Amino acid sequence: GAVVSQHPSWVICKSGTSVKIECRSLDFQATTMFWYRQFPKQSLMLMATSNEGSKATYEQGVEKDKFLINHASLTLSTLTVTSAHPEDSSFYICSASGGRARNEQFFGPGTRLTVL
Amino acid sequence: AQKVTQAQTEISVVEKEDVTLDCVYETRDTTYYLFWYKQPPSGELVFLIRRNSFDEQNEISGRYSWNFQKSTSSFNFTITASQVVDSAVYFCALRMDSNYQLIWGAGTKLIIKP
Numbered sequence: 001g002a003v004v005s006q007h008p009s010w011v012i013c014k015s016g017t018s019v020k021i022e023c024r025s026l027d028f029q030a031t032t033m034f035w036y037r038q039f040p041k042q043s044l045m046l047m048a049t050s051n052e053g054s055k056a057t058y059e060q061g062v063e064k065d066k067f068l069i070n071h072a073s074l075t076l077s078t079l080t081v082t083s084a085h086p087e088d089s090s091f092y093i094c095s096a097s098g099g100r101a102r103n104e105q106f107f108g109p110g111t112r113l114t115v116l
Numbered sequence: 117a118q119k120v121t122q123a124q125t126e127i128s129v130v131e132k133e134d135v136t137l138d139c140v141y142e143t144r145d146t147t148y149y150l151f152w153y154k155q156p157p158s159g160e161l162v163f164l165i166r167r168n169s170f171d172e173q174n175e176i177s178g179r180y181s182w183n184f185q186k187s188t189s190s191f192n193f194t195i196t197a198s199q200v201v202d203s204a205v206y207f208c209a210l211r212m213d214s215n216y217q218l219i220w221g222a223g224t225k226l227i228i229k230p
Contacts, residue, residue, distance in 0.1 A: 032216055034216070034217075034218075038159075043207065044220050046217065091159055093159075097216045104151070104163075106163075107153075107163075110159045
């Protein structure tokens with residue numbers, strides 16, 4: 001299968017700081033990337049969909065100024081949580097589709113964000 | 117509207133028992149895909165199976181088997197002779213042919229006791 005990496009795997013930060021999470025497709029070109037958020041004991045919630053070179057499409061209720069998504073290349077998308085607060089603490093998962101992996105989403109291992 | 121329902125929030129069985137996880141979906145599309153994913157405590161999603169709407173053949177992979185029934189809009193997952201390592205949260209998901217977005221069920225937490 002296709003491989004997607006995420007970095008960092010976990011991060012702890014102080015309230016008010018910004019955190020950037022990277023999502024990379026390692027062996028295929030990801031024309032579309034997705035960002036999910038998962039609270040404890042809950043299902044995945046889609047935050048936004050991004051196509052390479054275009055602005056991300058955010059789901060209803062997700063603040064685009066709070067969660068900045070950049071998909072500047074076919075192998076990299078970034079999610080920046082700006083001015084993070086404790087309520088932003090969550091498990092963030094990215095997935096990617098495209099190229100030889102166009103029929104399904106391949107998931108990264110996730111990033112656990114804790115905001116103190 | 118599309119929807120995926122996993123009615124079982126949590127299932128607990130003793131090792132070596134068989135267990136079935138239910139998944140019921142709703143869609144008006146004729147072409148769609150169904151998925152099962154495993155999420156162990158580490159959090160990383162593990163892809164288990166994808167089935168398209170035109171393929172109703174049941175699938176068996178080792179101790180895992182899947183029963184796809186379009187007549188009841190169900191795509192159930194059975195683990196035979198369960199093992200402690202099967203303990204995880206299992207998600208069923210639906211995707212339309214028209215886009216890549218996945219519609220997720222709420223997940224079923226499976227606990228296998230030794």
